[in-house]
Amino acid sequence: GNSVTQMEGPVTLSEEAFLTINCTYTATGYPSLFWYVQYPGEGLQLLLKATKADDKGSNKGFEATYRKETTSFHLEKGSVQVSDSAVYFCALSDLRKGMELSTGGFKTIFGAGTRLFVKA
Amino acid sequence: DAGITQSPRHKVTETGTPVTLRCHQTENHRYMYWYRQDPGHGLRLIHYSYGVKDTDKGEVSDGYSVSRSKTEDFLLTLESATSSQTSVYFCAISESKSGQGLFNEQFFGPGTRLTVL
Numbered sequence: 001g002n003s004v005t006q007m008e009g010p011v012t013l014s015e016e017a018f019l020t021i022n023c024t025y026t027a028t029g030y031p032s033l034f035w036y037v038q039y040p041g042e043g044l045q046l047l048l049k050a051t052k053a054d055d056k057g058s059n060k061g062f063e064a065t066y067r068k069e070t071t072s073f074h075l076e077k078g079s080v081q082v083s084d085s086a087v088y089f090c091a092l093s094d095l096r097k098g099m100e101l102s103t104g105g106f107k108t109i110f111g112a113g114t115r116l117f118v119k120a
Numbered sequence: 121d122a123g124i125t126q127s128p129r130h131k132v133t134e135t136g137t138p139v140t141l142r143c144h145q146t147e148n149h150r151y152m153y154w155y156r157q158d159p160g161h162g163l164r165l166i167h168y169s170y171g172v173k174d175t176d177k178g179e180v181s182d183g184y185s186v187s188r189s190k191t192e193d194f195l196l197t198l199e200s201a202t203s204s205q206t207s208v209y210f211c212a213i214s215e216s217k218s219g220q221g222l223f224n225e226q227f228f229g230p231g232t233r234l235t236v237l
Contacts, residue, residue, distance in 0.1 A: 032224065043210050043228030044163070089162060093224045106151075106214075106224040110162040
């Protein structure tokens, strides 16, 4: 079945450091890939997405490229800020096997999350 | 921000008691989901709904039931709460979109922290 694996945390960086959070996936179809971010005490919110191979998603200085050949979707940011401290989730969304879109055909699988601490 | 509210936001209950969590949306989205979040597990899907009265099980559905009598409300019920159901519960909504490929972006509520003693 489909799965998502992301690097374990916590990741601790100094302000303005370069960030990489690795994410790899397994999927039988052609999934869409997402990064969600969760700030303390809040729900998840979408950070960026990519819907097909070689697409690059970007938002708020974060980027991730959908690499089908390496089944990866690594999150990067060139210069992190204290306000980026949060938990980051990689996710995969694909049509459920044998199901139609009209009956809830999508299935989204989340990675375990990577906590990022950024020090001033 | 997507209009999603969850109630209650915090609840402490005792083993064996029934508990109902409510998710309310104002976005008129078709799909609604209940997840639980536990350390080391990320988010795991409990149940989801693809329309009024249309629901299906997720990967961790044992001990939980759901109902959706209106588009805007999705209820999660623990018939007899156990300590293993202590968790943070998130509701999410989505609509499927096409144009740049078919995909399913989800919007999350603020969560309910449930403690079962």
